[in-house]
Amino acid sequence: MDILKARPWMGNLIVLVGLSLAAVVVIWPILYTLGAAFAPGNSIGGLSAVPFADGFTVAHFLHLASGTGYPRWFLNSFLIASGTTIGTLVLASLAAYVFSRFTFAFKRSLMTALLVLQIFPSFVGMIAVYVVLLRINGLDTLWGLVLVYLAGNMPYTIWLVKSYLDTIPKGLDEAARLDGASHLRIFATIVMPIARPILIFLAITTFAAPWMDFIFPKLVLRSPEQQTLALGLVSFVSDKNNDFTTFAAGAIVVAIPFIVFFLLTQKSLISSMAGGAVKE
Secondary structure: OHHHHHOHHHHHHHHHHHHHHHHHHHHHHHHHHHHHHOOOOOOOOOOOOOOOOOOOOOHHHHHHHHHOOHHHHHHHHHHHHHHHHHHHHHHHHHHHHHHHHOOOOOHHHHHHHHHHHHHOOHHHHHHHHHHHHHHOOOOOOHHHHHHHHHHHHHHHHHHHHHHHHOOOOOHHHHHHHHOOOOHHHHHHHHHHHHOHHHHHHHHHHHHHHHHOOOHHHHHHOOOHHHOOHHHHHHHHOOOOOOOHHHHHHHHHHHOHHHHHHHHHHHHHHHHHHHHOOOOO
16 A cells, blocks of 8 residues: 555556456457457357457348348337337326325325335246236237336336436426416426436336347247347257357347437436436
């Protein structure tokens, strides 16, 4: 410690080396997958440990687009994730507004029930989910899978948004109500714009969860045309197939929507977090 105090550059060097090693540990697997996606051949067992050292080809991406069901899988996953995100934002924000702004019978009991439901892991109710979807003809349908995700998202998201809305002064609601605004207008034009940071965060998390989920699509979906990205990508590396480079190419394409989404919402998220604070 005395040496570090006497020579500050040594402490900076240790921090720099540590951060560099952490960056290598995080970035190297991504670069290796990217290199495998552009490497010739099908197996990654013989690939060099150095990314892009084995050559460069776009054949795997062309094969994904024209020789597999990847475009259909991509569309299915996008529809499921988008439907889940939109439904979650609408239902969770409405329910959170009711719990945050109104007083009614069994309010505390309902909030406790939501908290208890969140404790149990999602796969505990898989048999019940299967039976319910079977009764309503929701098996092997995209909307049936969206219903499953919506039901699973509600307890956590309602608590999350409700906790955020509790920090917004109710004086804003009362002032708007004196001006003749209805509850729906207060919700849409006053409360929700202030709550934009938590809604953007919620949109990111609720979109990411079903985008590459494997368990529930495997339970609900049956026909090849209804497969999602997770199910389709696993088929490339199953017992019958050993197409790891195509799997790597598909995994790279999977990340594109997240990159685009973060680029589009980064400025909005930062600005809304900076300007969303309200004081009484």
